[in-house]
Each structure stands twice: as structure tokens, then as C-alpha cells.
Amino acid sequence: MLSLDQLQPIDLESMRAKLSDSGCSSSSCGSSDKPSDMAPDVWEKIKDHPCYSEEAHHYFARMHVAVAPACNIQCNYCNRKYDCANESRPGVVSEKLTPGQARRKVVAVANEVPQLSVLGIAGPGDACYDWRKSKATFSEIVKDIPDIKLCISTNGLALPDHIDELAEMNVDHVTITINMVDPEIGAKIYPWIYYRNKRWFGVEASQILHERQMLGLELLTARGILAKINSVMIPGINDEHLIEVNKWVKARGAFLHNVMPLISDPAHGTHYGLTGQRGPTAMELKALQDKLEGGAKLMRHCRQCRADAVGLLGEDRGQEFNLDLLPEEVAYDPAKREAYREVVAKERGDHVAAKTAAIQEVKASADQSLLFAVATKGGGRVNEHFGHAREFQVYEVGAKGIAFVGHRKVEQYCLGGFGEDATLDGVIAALEGVSFVLCAKIGDCPKDMLKAAGVEASDKWAFEYIETSLAEAYRERFGGAEIALTA
Numbered sequence: 001m002l003s004l005d006q007l008q009p010i011d012l013e014s015m016r017a018k019l020s021d022s023g024c025s026s027s028s029c030g031s032s033d034k035p036s037d038m039a040p041d042v043w044e045k046i047k048d049h050p051c052y053s054e055e056a057h058h059y060f061a062r063m064h065v066a067v068a069p070a071c072n073i074q075c076n077y078c079n080r081k082y083d084c085a086n087e088s089r090p091g092v093v094s095e096k097l098t099p100g101q102a103r104r105k106v107v108a109v110a111n112e113v114p115q116l117s118v119l120g121i122a123g124p125g126d127a128c129y130d131w132r133k134s135k136a137t138f139s140e141i142v143k144d145i146p147d148i149k150l151c152i153s154t155n156g157l158a159l160p161d162h163i164d165e166l167a168e169m170n171v172d173h174v175t176i177t178i179n180m181v182d183p184e185i186g187a188k189i190y191p192w193i194y195y196r197n198k199r200w201f202g203v204e205a206s207q208i209l210h211e212r213q214m215l216g217l218e219l220l221t222a223r224g225i226l227a228k229i230n231s232v233m234i235p236g237i238n239d240e241h242l243i244e245v246n247k248w249v250k251a252r253g254a255f256l257h258n259v260m261p262l263i264s265d266p267a268h269g270t271h272y273g274l275t276g277q278r279g280p281t282a283m284e285l286k287a288l289q290d291k292l293e294g295g296a297k298l299m300r301h302c303r304q305c306r307a308d309a310v311g312l313l314g315e316d317r318g319q320e321f322n323l324d325l326l327p328e329e330v331a332y333d334p335a336k337r338e339a340y341r342e343v344v345a346k347e348r349g350d351h352v353a354a355k356t357a358a359i360q361e362v363k364a365s366a367d368q369s370l371l372f373a374v375a376t377k378g379g380g381r382v383n384e385h386f387g388h389a390r391e392f393q394v395y396e397v398g399a400k401g402i403a404f405v406g407h408r409k410v411e412q413y414c415l416g417g418f419g420e421d422a423t424l425d426g427v428i429a430a431l432e433g434v435s436f437v438l439c440a441k442i443g444d445c446p447k448d449m450l451k452a453a454g455v456e457a458s459d460k461w462a463f464e465y466i467e468t469s470l471a472e473a474y475r476e477r478f479g480g481a482e483i484a485l486t487a
């Protein structure tokens, strides 16, 4: 079986030869099927979008271009002045781009990152408020790369003014950040907004923002543009209220609801950071997401990207494509992206079949839920060493089958061939609630320390599909009614 690991570095001839050996002669053969409850046109829009499809995020990458620095509201969790290449969170960038510079960068990335499928504008300000630059950027880039999906993220205040143009430009994916539907709660999140040439404050500001967000969402739904709602979970301010938000956005046709944890640190210079407002723990976030099940469909694989992120979700290759590293003139070469898609079409079909079988097996035999953490670098396989992982993907395995429920970011434990005990302590803390870790390689020392903390770890399923490995691990290690309920 051809694995995604074998795709790097890209070797077009060997990729084509392997496809030919496998009997696959077209780019559609073996591609994963549309879910039975999804309209074909919707599936076409999401099947290669790493944010709108959890399955696609194993294979496809997004890039953001930071062309929209201006913003028309202030959120208490945002400080756009902050710039740190090691920091990954929305609103943060290393360099702001003109539309022409953005075109250069996107073409350079498309030539080198074959997984690239989506171009997003997610700030560092607001893509709809800074509309002239957002529009110019999209218009430039689709001339070179017509098959790239266009995506924007906005606070929603200026969104209703641009729905027609979004539809005309084939922007099929719009994210609105909606943190409240009650302006009294909004006043604790937004100190002011700037609307119709005037600054508005307090509850009045949040009332306007709320009305514009709901109008924008309704207009997107009416146009058939897929709307994703991002909500920042702020403990003590809007955590329980997000249940209400979920109902409102579901009623207005939101395609996905993505509840993200507040990132808050005094060093970021945000209002919340400076006033001690904490973010939720991983388990608090999961508990809220679990309460939202049955409402608007949830996204749980968000990585809270920077406004200049490049690569698969969970990796950021932005620094490789800073403007000063790029040639002045760069022409688009579709060869790597096309070859990658051929290989992925086959791999993905196999993966879906294996995953479906694994889920059926677990559903038929399991009666208790356990959390598993998986070290992966993409392709839907257990293919990352424990010591190299910068995040673990977390799956819940139990009577409902196998479900991706989130990720845990960690500091890389092994650097230069040595592991630091203090770092391992941090990894163990990040794995709160997890019973078992699957990875491609793990040494005896970290394995023993994990065991002492009540977490088993194994590299037995190295390079296998994640769901197949989880089903086997569950059966081998935890099968039977004596399993403790830890999820």
C-alpha cells in the first residue's frame, strides 16, 4: 500500500508508477464517497477543505495571506500588534502583504506544497472590513490557480455589505466569529465597534454586531455559501451561553460550529491576558462540545491558525515562504498538486473503507468510552514518533464508534536525540483524561513514565491507519466490560 509518508519528497514519476501498479488510472478512482446524508454540491465544496471536512484535514492544506490588517471592532482577546513566529493564534502575523505580494506567495506555496487546496483570508484584521484588499487578492490569484478554494473569516459586522460580491467571486466558505447572541454578554467581550462612520460602545455596540452577524449568516445561507461559525469559549463569560449560540446559528443554516478555547496570556497584551481571564482546560472544552452534540454540526479539529499560516492544519510552514525568500517573478506549475491529488484519491478511498470497518467493529463490541491520543503527521496514519510530536490527535473510542474529539498541543519532547523530563511532565499533563497513546516510535523511558502516570503507550501500530489501530488497541488492551469509564 502506498502511504502518504512516501509522498515526501514528491517524486512524480514514482507516484504515477505506483498508481499504475495499483490499477488506478483516473484521478477519481477510489476517491472517498460522499456521506449519504449530504447533497452532492455540498460534498464537492467540502471534500478537499481541511477545515470543513475532518477527513480532508488529514490530506489537504490551507494557507492564509495576511492582506487585511484593518479591523472594525475590538475583541478583548485580541492584540494585533503582537508578533512572534513561535506563537500560533488568530490575528498574529510576521509580515503583512499587498495583493500583489500575496499572489507571489500563493503561487510559490502552490508550487512547493502539493497538499494546498484552500486560500483563506483571516486577518490579521477583518477580511470584510478591509474588503478592497481581500477582493483584489482573490481576483489576482484565481487567474493563476483557478481550482483553489477561496475562504474568508470575518467578525460579521461588514459581511452583509459584501454577500453579492462573495457569491460572484465563488467564495464558497465564510467563517463568522460569533461569541454571543445576548448583547449583555457581548458587552463583556467587545468594548467597542466602528460602524457607519461612528464608534459604538457597550451593549449598544454588541446589539448592532449581533444583528449584523445574524443577517450575514442568513444571507450566506440563502446564497448557498457554506457558513462556519467560530466561537471563542471564555470561561465564566460565554461558556454556557454558547449552547444558546449553537441553537441560533443552527436555526439560520450554519454548516459547522467550531468552539475554540480562549488563548489568554499576559505576555500577549490583550485585555483578557492582562486582567487574568483564563482559557478553558482541554477537558472543559470537550465537556462543552459534548453538550453541543445534536445541535449544529461541530468542528473539533481547529488549530487556531495564525493569519499567515501555511500547510496542513497543525503544521505551520509560513516561515519557509517569507517574501524575502521568494523570487521576484514566479510562475504557477500545477504538476505537484495534480500528482498529489491522484495519489490521495486512491489512498483516501482505502482509508475510508478501513475506517468504516473499524468503526463498525468497535460499535458492535464496545460499551465503554476511552480517550486515545495519536501521534500523526498526516495521511490518516499513526506515523509520528512520540518524541517528535508537537500535538496529539485525540479520539474517543466506545459504543458510538470512533470519533475525533480534538487535539492537544505539546512541547516537542525529544530534541537532538535527548528527551527532557520536564518536557515530558508537560506532555503528560496535556494528555489529561487519555488512557492510551499510539505513535510510530517510543523509547522505554517515556513509556515507563507515561505508565506511571496511568497512560499506556505503544508503537505497535506504526504507519497503520489510525482508526484500524484504535480498534485493535481497544480490542487487545481494553476489550471487555471491566473497562473504566475515563472519558
Ligand code: CLF
Pocket: 050, 051, 052, 062, 063, 064, 090, 118, 119, 120, 121, 122, 151, 152, 153, 173, 175, 228, 258, 301, 302, 303, 304, 305, 313
Ligand atoms: Fe482559514 Fe478559516 Fe478558511 Fe480554514 S482556518 S479562513 S476556515 S482556510 Fe480552520 Fe484555522 Fe481553525 Fe480557521 S483550523 S482557525 S477553522
Ligand code: SF4
Pocket: 071, 072, 073, 074, 075, 077, 078, 079, 080, 091, 123, 124, 125, 126, 154, 155
Ligand atoms: Fe482581532 Fe479579529 Fe476581533 Fe478584529 S475581529 S479585534 S482582528 S480578533
